[in-house]
Amino acid sequence: MLQGINLECIRGDRRLFSKVNFTLESGGLMQVQGANGSGKTSLLRMLCGLSNPAAGEILWNGTAIRTRDNDYFAMLTYIGHLSGTKDDLTVIENLQISSALAGFEVDVGEALDALERIGMAGREQLPVKVLSQGQRRRVALARLLVCKTTLWILDEPLVALDVTAVKLIQGFLEQHLQQGGMVIMTTHQEIDIQAKSIMQLQLV
Amino acid sequence: MWIIRRDLLLAMRRRSDVLTILFFFIIVVSLFPLSVGPEMNMLRAMAPGVVWVAALLASMLSLGRMFSNDYVDGTLEQMLVSPQSLSLLVLGKALAHWLVTGLPLVMMAPVLGIQYDLPLDALAVLTVTLLLGTPVLSLIGAIGAALTLGLRGGGVLVSLLVLPLYIPVLIFGAGAVEANMAGVAFDAHLSLIGAFLMVALVFAPWAAASSLRVSME
Numbered sequence: 001m002l003q004g005i006n007l008e009c010i011r012g013d014r015r016l017f018s019k020v021n022f023t024l025e026s027g028g029l030m031q032v033q034g035a036n037g038s039g040k041t042s043l044l045r046m047l048c049g050l051s052n053p054a055a056g057e058i059l060w061n062g063t064a065i066r067t068r069d070n071d072y073f074a075m076l077t078y079i080g081h082l083s084g085t086k087d088d089l090t091v092i093e094n095l096q097i098s099s100a101l102a103g104f105e106v107d108v109g110e111a112l113d114a115l116e117r118i119g120m121a122g123r124e125q126l127p128v129k130v131l132s133q134g135q136r137r138r139v140a141l142a143r144l145l146v147c148k149t150t151l152w153i154l155d156e157p158l159v160a161l162d163v164t165a166v167k168l169i170q171g172f173l174e175q176h177l178q179q180g181g182m183v184i185m186t187t188h189q190e191i192d193i194q195a196k197s198i199m200q201l202q203l204v
Numbered sequence: 205m206w207i208i209r210r211d212l213l214l215a216m217r218r219r220s221d222v223l224t225i226l227f228f229f230i231i232v233v234s235l236f237p238l239s240v241g242p243e244m245n246m247l248r249a250m251a252p253g254v255v256w257v258a259a260l261l262a263s264m265l266s267l268g269r270m271f272s273n274d275y276v277d278g279t280l281e282q283m284l285v286s287p288q289s290l291s292l293l294v295l296g297k298a299l300a301h302w303l304v305t306g307l308p309l310v311m312m313a314p315v316l317g318i319q320y321d322l323p324l325d326a327l328a329v330l331t332v333t334l335l336l337g338t339p340v341l342s343l344i345g346a347i348g349a350a351l352t353l354g355l356r357g358g359g360v361l362v363s364l365l366v367l368p369l370y371i372p373v374l375i376f377g378a379g380a381v382e383a384n385m386a387g388v389a390f391d392a393h394l395s396l397i398g399a400f401l402m403v404a405l406v407f408a409p410w411a412a413a414s415s416l417r418v419s420m421e
Contacts, residue, residue: 048285051421074287082278088217089210098279100206103287 034203211300306338
């Protein structure tokens with residue numbers, strides 16, 4: 001269970017948001033909404049421990065994440081605006097290395113399987129620098145399939161993806177939620193996901 | 205340890221980056237005998253200092269790239285949210301940096317030392333001091349690179365931050381070779397560089413990791 005209590009974010013001398021509260025239970029999807037510059041990415045970075053809230057507390061199963069005193073970071077996959085892929089490495093090397101960083105050793109078979117499921121079959125040995133934006137995003141998102149984490153924090157995961165890829169990712173999200181996972185995401189696109197609890201968090 | 209393998213793999217894919225550093229070192233060291241002239245005694249006297257200063261500059265040239273590539277493509281964010289210890293990741297990256305930029309300098313130094321007419325045992329001492337000292341440069345450099353991450357003009361700033369911290373290593377590194385040539389015992393110098401290395405191994409990764417967290421906020 002992930003809880004945000006009275007979260008506040010200040011950038012420079014501007015207060016982006018304050019008194020943000022939420023509770024995300026197993027199987028829940030939280031969609032963060034708001035205009036450009038309303039602090040969606042700042043909130044997600046906060047939830048990943050990349051920055052500290054100006055006020056408030058983020059609790060994972062009752063303990064604060066900033067103490068790093070729990071399994072939060074082992075249970076978390078964050079995919080931000082930047083894909084986190086290396087241009088000079090091949091698709092499969094990227095997937096294996098980024099999952100190793102997240103604490104999951106992935107063998108070649110598993111990696112190939114995940115890349116096939118995400119529609120990158122036949123391009124495993126290409127260096128990422130020759131790929132299109134949408135294909136890079138697919139490589140980054142393939143990590144969701146090989147890392148067995150509970151909480152997915154996704155910042156605009158559907159940007160640059162084509163219609164079939166969007167459907168594919170929505171399918172993965174649905175499956176993850178059915179298995180008791182949690183998803184926090186921002187998107188400006190319409191999403192069509194069936195889950196037992198869907199929450200909208202509106203930032204103003 | 206896979207992070208060392210990854211950084212070495214990346215370096216292999218971009219060999220030119222590694223070679224530029226090495227050639228910079230070779231050229232700087234070779235410029236002095238050419239400009240000063242074939243005055244053997246003077247060359248011998250200045251050799252340790254010149255080689256060490258060139259090593260400092262060469263190692264500093266590559267510091268900017270230690271974290272900035274990972275910062276630009278988002279890998280650094282992933283390292284920060286990783287359950288693995290950030291200090292250990294930084295240690296791995298600093299070691300990879302040393303293997304790629306420091307070790308080639310160490311191996312090249314005895315060859316370059318010949319230009320200065322250094323006696324054989326002085327060449328050996330020079331190589332040993334570089335072997336002990338260049339990892340310290342990479343480790344201290346990691347702190348500077350982490351602090352200046354994402355800043356405009358970070359390259360100049362990092363030299364201002366890091367060069368003063370390199371001074372002790374420089375003094376004892378060059379000092380050991382001079383002591384050897386003067387026929388005095390130099391093991392105290394080596395012990396001190398070894399001590400710097402131990403201290404840097406323990407504290408630098410931790411300091412650089414904390415700086416990274418601040419820089420990324």
